Each structure stands twice: as structure tokens, then as C-alpha cells.
Amino acid sequence: MQNTQNNLRKFSLTPEELASFHQRGYAGPFTLYEPEEMKALWQRERLQILDRSKAVYQGSDAVSGVTNISNYDRHLDVSFLADHISRPEIIDRVSSVLGPDVLCWRTEFFPKYPGDEGTDWHQADTFANASGSPQIVWPDAEDFGGTITVWTAFTEATIENGCLQFIPGTHRTMYYDESKRMHYDPDQINTINKEAVQRGFFGYDYRQLQIDPDWKPDESKSVSMIMRPGQFILFWSTLMHASHPHSGKTKEMRLGYVARYVPTSVRIYPDTEVVTEYGGSIKLEKYGAVLVSGKNDFTHNRIVTHTTRGKAFRSNLCQE
Template sequence: MDLETDRKTFAEQGYIGPFTLWEPEEMTAWWKVQRKALLNPANNERKVFDNPVNYDRHLDIPGLSRLITEPEIVRRMQALIGPDVLSWRTEFFPKNPGDSGTGWHQVETYAIGETSKGMLEATEHSPGVPMELTAWVAFTEATKENGCMRVIPGSHRQWRYDENAPMRWNGAARDNSFFGYNYNDIKIDKDWDPDQEDVRDLEMRPGQFIIFTARTIHGSNPNISNRQRMGFAIRVVPTHVRVYGGMTEFNEFGHHFGLERHGCVLVGGKDEYGLNRVLPENAWGEAFTPVDRTVA
């Protein structure tokens, strides 16, 4: 693990990877177990959010609880944002045969759609250090044909979208949409065409992952194959970032989310700020074990 190279590459590109967490056979077998757990009514009763979006299933699915603290992932995150790291959200990204591509988008505070303010608020700022990261883990093969992610390298250094501009959700929207939100409506330069930039398709085998900042303009290809693509996003922040500050609920993607049961998970280091509710264990009483603070 060459963390210094990771830092340099991230500064240039806004993302690093793909890296191999597990070999394809291991990930395929592991994912079968997790799918069965997701269908278990005993787990569904413990969900933090009672809606179809499936946010934060790491809080009730033991396999996902352990995945978010995998050192191969967390060490690289620590190298980019510091030793103390909170996971504030996880989510699934399935793309079924025939699904359209996900339109280009760029965020930082996650002020998406109906939210009146960002979900993330940094209380400190360090030049060149992002306030959020996402690890996108491939549970299945991700290819250009079945809808792999694509990015515009280096785009994290310039705002092309005004994430604080209001957007209306349209559940029927497909092409060039971010799950019902059209980021074309909030482009700062209406004449700028992201498809004319240096676009990279991030193909991955099952068990591989990338790490990126959501400020890096990203989207995905349509699934023109007969195979589902399944990805899992682990979203993290340094402990100095306030999550859902002052919010008790929010609306997103056509659903309502109450935050009464939400909590962050310390996946690396220590939390010396105390800005957020941190859950010590998952819904089954299994303790979360953060990676220590040592960063090479």
C-alpha cells in the first residue's frame, strides 16, 4: 500500500484506484450471503430508514458492518483526509439490464434537491484536503456494458455545478438524470459540455474499489447488457465535519427520511470533536472496531 502515491494521484485526479479488496470468487460468495441477509425480515425490522432507498444497511447487516472498517479501504481514506474518520452513510447502487446511465453530477455538502442546506458542514478547512470521500465497492463486475462509473479526472478543482441551487425531483426522469434530479439545470456555464472532457470509464472486477471525492464530476454508463451491476458506496468524513447538523428529517429521491435512529460509525482513529451521534455497535450488538490512527 503506497499511501504517498495515493495522495499525489488523488491531488491530480480527485480519485484513486481501482484497488483489490478481495478476489472475484471471494466477493461473489460473500455477496450471496449479504443478499440473503438483506431479505431477512429480522434485519429489515432493524433498518434505520424505513423506505426503499436502503440507506445505512451497515447498521443492521453484520457483513456490511465489517466491510466499512476494512483496513485496505480505511487506511487509504486516512491518508487523504486524516486519521480520524466517520462513516456517515452507506448506500447500494444497483443498475439492472436496460437501466439508463446516471447523469454527470458534482457535490460536496450533499445539498441535493429538496434539502434547504447541505447535509455536511466542515468546522475546519485545510487546503487540498477534502471534507468528504466515498469508497465505491464493486459487488459484481462493473464494465462499460453493464453500467460502470465514469469520472472526469481533475474536475474536483473547479466547480461546474452550483450544488446550492434548487432542483425539483422528477421520478420519471431517466437519461442525464441523477436518480430524478437533473444537474444540467444547475450548471454554472450552460455551454460547458462534460462529454467533451477527458472522460474515464472505471471498470472493476468483483471485489475491487475506488475512492473519490464527490467534487470530482462523476456519473455512470447505461446498462446495455443482460447482467446486473451492483455497487456499494461507503461515505465518510473527518470527525470535524458536522453531519445532518440541526436536521431532524429530510426529503430526497421522492422519499421522506426521519433521523431519529441515525448515527455515524467511527471507522478510523478517534472522535475528539463530539459533533455527531456515534454508534458503538450495530443493531445486533456487534461492536464497530475502528482502524487505529497510524497513517504512514
């Protein structure tokens, strides 16, 4: 884990914010778009996002509308999302933690509809928990793994409609063994109650990965991340995080958009051509990570590039 703040950029974390981030495992929320601006952007862009004709994961391999895997990496074909993941308000802060050379390796949508269960407490280090193979691998010399997750609220995120929850300071210890792999069962969705709260993980049960089967997260220490539309928060994926259930008291869904970042030294999808999880699979033949900061001196990752800010990354796939 990088502790040295790179050359100060306009939106870099201050020394105090960086120290707090390393202690708590998260920073923010920060405002990227004003609430009315975000609402207008989403109104304009959502129909384009529903059009999957140029998405990099096509056909029956992406179980559209059923599993979250179909939502992966829409920044590769949607211009607004391509621009969003590269915004300096985000990248300057991410680079404060990871150093100057940074890749965005995945994006995802996380909708929560009225009546949906809360997302269970979990951590992610290599992201092997569902697919069975590590999806990111840090160099052996590093003593830390995981990814920086940037979660942007495209709608209101409240306790009633399912905002994020964190347990501060839990990012330095893994309570789960991702090599065990979880069993996918869609019948579990919206059916599991834990500590009197309806919580699941998109058809998986994270308890299957616990190192200590008797361990339970200390929810008394949890904090709720209430966010306005257009705000974002960044956190280590190894931080214990979850979300509240959607109470159904409002008919509006809660929508979060997640971008995941790693240093260029990290190997992405090593020796992997197909990712299988959440009841579906995607082929990586059109996949590429995006260099959002600095330079890439490595040859182990597939990289997509573009030359004009604001255009999607749907061409010029190259090996670097």
C-alpha cells in the same frame, strides 16, 4: 483537504499514489475480495440485506424499492456491511487522505439493471442538491469540502453494464451550485438523452444546478472504471463522475456499494431531523455516524459504537 500522510499503515497510499490522488481526484481500483469470494459473499448476504426489519429507516418514510433513499445506511443493521466499511484495506487508504480521525457518515447501494440509463455527470460538495439542506459542513478554516467516496463493486462493472466514469482533475472546481436545489420528477427516469447518451440522476436533472447554463462536461477526457467483483475505488465526491447506461446485453445487474467518509471535524446533518429526497423521506432519530479510525474529540455529531468487530451498529446510540 489533508496533504500530510499519517503514520504509515499496512494499506496506506504510497507517496506516489497520494500525489496521483490529489492530482486526479481518485485512486484505484484496489482488490479487497477476490472475485469468487465476493460472489460467494453476495450470494450469502443478499437475503439478509432484503430483510429490512432491523433497518434504521422504517415504514412509509423509506420508499422501499422506488427511491435510493431506502438503501441508505444498511451498515447499521447488517453485520457484513458493518465489517466492510471498517476494513483496513479501505480505512488505511482513506486515512492517508483525510488524516487519522475518520467517520463513515453514509452508505448506499447503487444497482443498475438491464436497460437502466447512465447516471449523469455530477459533483457533490455539501450534498444539499436534493434535500435542500447541507448534509456535511466542513470547518470554516478548511478550503475544501465534499467526502471521500469508496465505491466497491459487488458484481462485475463493465462499460456494457454501467461502470463508473471519471473526468480526472475536476475535483478542485465546482461546476454546480448546490444551493439551487433540483426538482424531483420520477417521470424523467430513463427518458433523458444527453449528447446521444441516455443519462439521468434518479429523477433529477443536474443541469438545473449548473453555474454556467451553457457549460458542458468535457467527456473527451473521461475514463471508464472497469472493475472486477470485490474491487474498490476511492474518489472525492467533488470529482466529476457518472456511469455508463446498462446496455442490456447481459441480464445481470451491476451492483456497487458506496461508503462515504469525512474527518471527525466535519458536521454531519447539522440542524436536521428529517432528510427528504428522491421522492421519500427518512427520520434521523436512529442515525449515527461510525468512528472507523482514530478518535473523536468533537461533540457536534451523533455517533454509534460497537465493541465487537463484525457486529452491526444497531445499538448503543450515543451523543459524543
